[in-house]
Amino acid sequence: MRQARHPLPPRKGFTLLELLVTMAVLSLFVLVLFSLTDNSFKLWRSTHSSIAMFDDARAAFDTLTRRLSQATVNTYLDYYASDWTRRPSLAANAAAAAAFVPAKYGRASDLHFVSGNANSILGDTTHPGHGIFFFAPLGFTDSNAIYADLPNLLNACGYYVEWGSDKDFRPGFLSALPEKHRFRLVENIQASQKFVDYPTFTNTNASDDRDWITVGLKTDGKAHVLVDNIIALIIRPEVPEQDAASLGLTGRDDITNSYLYDSRSTAGQNRSNARDAAQFAQLPPLLRVVMVAVDEKSAARLTPGTNPPAALTLDPSWFTDPSETNFQKDLDDLSTQLTAAGVQFRIFNQVIALRGAKFSAQREN
Numbered sequence: 101m102r103q104a105r106h107p108l109p110p111r112k113g114f115t116l117l118e119l120l121v122t123m124a125v126l127s128l129f130v131l132v133l134f135s136l137t138d139n140s141f142k143l144w145r146s147t148h149s150s151i152a153m154f155d156d157a158r159a160a161f162d163t164l165t166r167r168l169s170q171a172t173v174n175t176y177l178d179y180y181a182s183d184w185t186r187r188p189s190l191a192a193n194a195a196a197a198a199a200f201v202p203a204k205y206g207r208a209s210d211l212h213f214v215s216g217n218a219n220s221i222l223g224d225t226t227h228p229g230h231g232i233f234f235f236a237p238l239g240f241t242d243s244n245a246i247y248a249d250l251p252n253l254l255n256a257c258g259y260y261v262e263w264g265s266d267k268d269f270r271p272g273f274l275s276a277l278p279e280k281h282r283f284r285l286v287e288n289i290q291a292s293q294k295f296v297d298y299p300t301f302t303n304t305n306a307s308d309d310r311d312w313i314t315v316g317l318k319t320d321g322k323a324h325v326l327v328d329n330i331i332a333l334i335i336r337p338e339v340p341e342q343d344a345a346s347l348g349l350t351g352r353d354d355i356t357n358s359y360l361y362d363s364r365s366t367a368g369q370n371r372s373n374a375r376d377a378a379q380f381a382q383l384p385p386l387l388r389v390v391m392v393a394v395d396e397k398s399a400a401r402l403t404p405g406t407n408p409p410a411a412l413t414l415d416p417s418w419f420t421d422p423s424e425t426n427f428q429k430d431l432d433d434l435s436t437q438l439t440a441a442g443v444q445f446r447i448f449n450q451v452i453a454l455r456g457a458k459f460s461a462q463r464e465n
Contacts, residue, residue: 154446157393160285160327161448164259165389167287171213171234171257172456173363175382178208184370207381207460209363211235211254212312215335215387216360218260223314228283228414229332230359231260233313234383242291242322253292258317261333262286263408269325281406282399285330285391286323294320309364329399331412332392332434336422337361337384338451343459348374353422355384385459391448392434398443411441 179202180186186208187200214221218231239251247253265279294316317323336359338352349355354375361379362368368380394412402409415437418430431447438445 154393154395156327157330157391157446157448160330161389161391161450163287163326164285164391165450165452167236167238167257167259168232168234168387168389169452169455170236170238171383171454172236173209173211173213173234173381173383174456175207175209175458177205180204180206180208209381211363212309213363213383214310214313214361215337216356216358216362218333220360221310221313222260226263227260228263228408229261229419230335231258231333232335233258233310233317238289240289240291240322241293247292250292254295255292256290256295256312256317256321258286258288258313258321259333260286260288261330265406266325266328279406281403281408282328283331283408283412284328285326285333287326288317288321288323290317290321327393329394329396330391331394332390332414332419334388334390334392334419335359336388336390336427338386338388339378339384339459340386343385347378349378351424352386353424353427355379356422358420359422382459383454383457385457386451386453388449388451390431392438393446393448394438395444398441398445402441402443411437411443 178186179200181201182203184204184206187202188196190197213234215232215234216230218227218229219225221231221233234257235254236257237252238255238257239247239253240255241247241250241253261283263281263283265281266284267275267279269284270277290312336353337355339347339349339355341352344350344352344354347355355361355378357375361384363379363381363383365376365379367373367376371377371380399412402411414434418433419427421427431449435445435447
């Protein structure tokens with residue numbers, strides 16, 4: 101007898117609705133995964149760009165602080181007349197030199213150190229923040245092989261922030277590219293063999309003499325960009341607290357006149373007050389150096405034309421009072437302004453010692 105076959109169970113499959121739901125969930129998962137990957141890539145690219153930019157700023161800051169630490173004014177002691185004038189050189193005025201009557205003994209220097217508002221020192225309006233100008237034995241001789249074995253020759257140096265086009269700093273084969281207007285940190289060094297007319301080393305009574313900056317460095321200096329997108333350079337000379345008390349100053353930040361430090365000022369030569377007398381013919385023992393860098397992406401976004409963007413411009417009232425309270429407040433206000441504009445930035449802030457300072461807190465008569 102033939103056995104009856106049992107019917108096969110019906111085959112079950114996915115319904116069209118189930119397939120649609122599955123595809124929707126899978127699409128949503130792929131979309132979320134793509135979004136996370138894209139955001140991660142954008143964050144990596146932005147972070148990598150900022151790190152690279154700030155690495156350049158860090159290298160420039162290290163160069164700046166290293167050169168500053170080598171500053172010198174070669175302080176020595178000499179005789180002065182009763183009105184604090186020096187004996188003129190025989191070549192300049194033999195009769196006056198012979199008639200000179202020494203009455204005082206005090207510090208003297210034929211070199212110069214000056215820091216403060218860059219526009220005031222350079223005489224224009226394109227340099228925000230502070231500038232610093234000094235002499236250092238860097239041995240730069242404009243690639244002259246004759247002086248190759250003299251690595252400690254003296255150079256005039258200047259550092260300041262400048263706004264403008266990059267056309268003057270580009271090689272000739274890039275001249276056809278569109279100009280790029282940015283803030284930038286400029287280093288200007290005058291070669292040793294260019295000391296012909298400026299500075300005037302022999303005229304030791306030439307107080308407030310800044311021709312070596314506005315003429316010598318401008319004419320014969322080699323200016324080049326250390327790094328772009330530096331919007332502020334702030335220099336605050338300081339003295340140790342114990343020296344401040346000895347000098348009759350209110351604190352370590354009271355050594356300057358509204359951030360101005362001038363080792364050859366008229367007021368300093370006349371010893372008109374404790375602060376000016378302390379500046380004369382000597383370097384500050386300490387320098388607080390602050391540099392504010394922004395990333396290129398933020399600078400490009402905010403700079404569509406040739407004018408400096410407001411978000412990257414210092415308020416004229418900032419960094420005019422060197423007291424610790426106002427100094428920190430100005431830094432905080434600048435940070436707030438940059439953050440509000442969506443700018444990525446970094447503030448480099450360091451106190452360095454000047455090896456050649458040999459600072460003396462002794463009052464002179």
